[in-house]
């Protein structure tokens with residue numbers, strides 16, 4: 290059975306899943322959902338995911354949404370024991386901690402900055418300050434470890450990399466965070482060839498351009 294992934298090419302959480310799949314050599318049947326025209330609200334997609342968000346995975350009749358559990362499911366199912374999400378309970382718990390932090394705190398603070406632009410309002414500078422505070426905490430933590438959860442690249446690095454690179458694309462400057470910058474270079478090196486440009490940088494810039502055009506319409 291093919292593993293299907295409903296996604297949008299500019300969606301940050303969907304890109305995290307696509308990068309993880311590529312790292313473990315898993316070929317996905319990618320099905321693009323046009324969020325801008327409201328395809329995600331059509332009955333066909335709502336029947337798969339009543340929460341109408343991408344990424345949504347369908348594997349053998351099993352539907353799963355939320356990017357981070359999709360990533361850990363894929364590694365466990367198709368690359369069990371891989372260092373991206375190892376089986377050791379404490380290593381796994383540490384990775385989970387970073388995934389939850391990204392979802393609940395870090396990426397959330399970035400969304401608070403840019404989401405108001407989507408209905409045509411403006412970016413929220415005070416949310417950018419909170420994001421930068423969170424990025425500084427990440428920088429502090431990366432003083433002690435090569436990767437966010439220890440000495441090996443994990444799904445948490447991929448998730449957080451997508452968050453940081455999107456923030457840069459939309460104009461939040463974290464270039465002074467030297468540990469973060471060094472870690473990003475390391476992640477870039479560790480990703481499979483062409484991934485950095487095609488699944489990290491280009492779509493982050495694409496989303497940034499879209500957001501800027503939407504935000505500017507309100508002024």
Ligand SMILES: N[C@@H](CCC(=O)N[C@@H](CS)C(=O)NCC(=O)O)C(=O)O
Nearest residue numbers: 300301302341342343344355356357
């Ligand atoms: N926490 C979710 C966020 C998913 C999400 O917000 N996806 C956006 C695209 S980036 C979406 O599908 N928006 C349309 C909607 O939720 O109706 C995840 O990590 O998968």
